[in-house]
Amino acid sequence: MQIPTSQPYPNYFDTADGFVIHSPAKVNLSLRVLHKRSDGYHELDTFFQELDWGDEIKFQASNSFVLEIDGPELPKDDRNLITRAAKALSRAAGHPLAGYLHLSKMIPMQGGLGGGSSNASITLLGLNRLWGLNWPKDRLLPIAAELGADCPFFLFGGLAHATGRGDAIKPLRGALKGTLVLLFPGFGVETTSVFAEVKFPLTEVEKNVIFSPLVWTEEGGAYLQVYPCNDLENIVFRRNPFLKSGRDRLIELGAQVALLSGSGSTLYGVFDSDGAAIEAANKLSCVGDFRVKVCRAVARKR
Numbered sequence: 001m002q003i004p005t006s007q008p009y010p011n012y013f014d015t016a017d018g019f020v021i022h023s024p025a026k027v028n029l030s031l032r033v034l035h036k037r038s039d040g041y042h043e044l045d046t047f048f049q050e051l052d053w054g055d056e057i058k059f060q061a062s063n064s065f066v067l068e069i070d071g072p073e074l075p076k077d078d079r080n081l082i083t084r085a086a087k088a089l090s091r092a093a094g095h096p097l098a099g100y101l102h103l104s105k106m107i108p109m110q111g112g113l114g115g116g117s118s119n120a121s122i123t124l125l126g127l128n129r130l131w132g133l134n135w136p137k138d139r140l141l142p143i144a145a146e147l148g149a150d151c152p153f154f155l156f157g158g159l160a161h162a163t164g165r166g167d168a169i170k171p172l173r174g175a176l177k178g179t180l181v182l183l184f185p186g187f188g189v190e191t192t193s194v195f196a197e198v199k200f201p202l203t204e205v206e207k208n209v210i211f212s213p214l215v216w217t218e219e220g221g222a223y224l225q226v227y228p229c230n231d232l233e234n235i236v237f238r239r240n241p242f243l244k245s246g247r248d249r250l251i252e253l254g255a256q257v258a259l260l261s262g263s264g265s266t267l268y269g270v271f272d273s274d275g276a277a278i279e280a281a282n283k284l285s286c287v288g289d290f291r292v293k294v295c296r297a298v299a300r301k302r
């Protein structure tokens with residue numbers, strides 16, 4: 001078996017007047033909620049997987065800080081994680097808050113795909129370069145963790161195992177095998193409200209798959225098996241049976257695995273081949289308000 005060739009993270013593209021960084025979406029290949037912590041957060045055990053699809057942020061030198069956004073109407077003030085990330089790095093580095101940033105937004109909001117967290121960490125990486133700080137990622141990590149539990153993952157991308165609040169990251173080689181179909185239902189789910197409904201012991205999550213070597217990664221010479229499950233699914237499906245029917249439909253259409261990503265609202269199915277995924281996506285794009293995207297997992301150089 002051959003591990004796919006991988007590039008360093010993130011993807012930088014130099015332009016005439018600055019550079020662009022791809023700000024990827026993620027899915028959770030498995031998400032176990034272990035217990036409630038004394039800080040109010042939940043202890044997690046999860047695998048994050050970067051996708052080859054997402055937003056883009058353009059960075060240009062400028063004397064003041066300007067954020068422009070293509071796509072949905074989003075706040076540009078402190079409610080936006082890009083602005084919060086820029087201010088946090090400026091404070092930590094003692095560097096003036098400066099730079100022209102242009103976000104092209106594709107990742108749906110409150111979709112469980114980590115869009116805001118990805119934008120925050122890509123902002124840290126981009127301003128680190130724009131301001132010539134050249135800080136190693138380890139120095140950016142505490143700033144990312146402060147911005148949100150999912151943010152540290154987006155400093156590393158690729159495949160990673162995460163514990164703690166989801167912020168203790170172990171980057172891994174390799175990536176999920178197969179082609180993914182993302183199914184976004186046209187509405188978001190608020191993460192805080194889902195975690196607020198978690199009650200222990202958790203109801204056993206319905207098993208829709210057999211154990212399979214889901215992920216191409218070498219740990220001690222063996223390929224890692226990730227058991228696909230999401231402990232938040234029952235809560236989200238109880239609220240939105242529509243989402244459960246989307247998950248069932250992905251399986252009917254031939255997905256080896258179908259799961260909710262994070263706290264939702266996006267579902268994804270993993271298919272054997274691009275052809276099978278595209279065929280399923282074509283059928284799904286005719287159903288209700290679902291928005292569909294075919295994409296692949298990304299492996300990163302470690």
Ligand code: C5P
Binds near residue numbers: 042150165
């Ligand atoms: O860290 P972030 O702001 O992204 O988390 C959003 C919310 O999700 C938190 O305020 C918390 O209610 C919940 N959460 C949690 N346990 C985690 C991650 C998030 O309870 N490990």
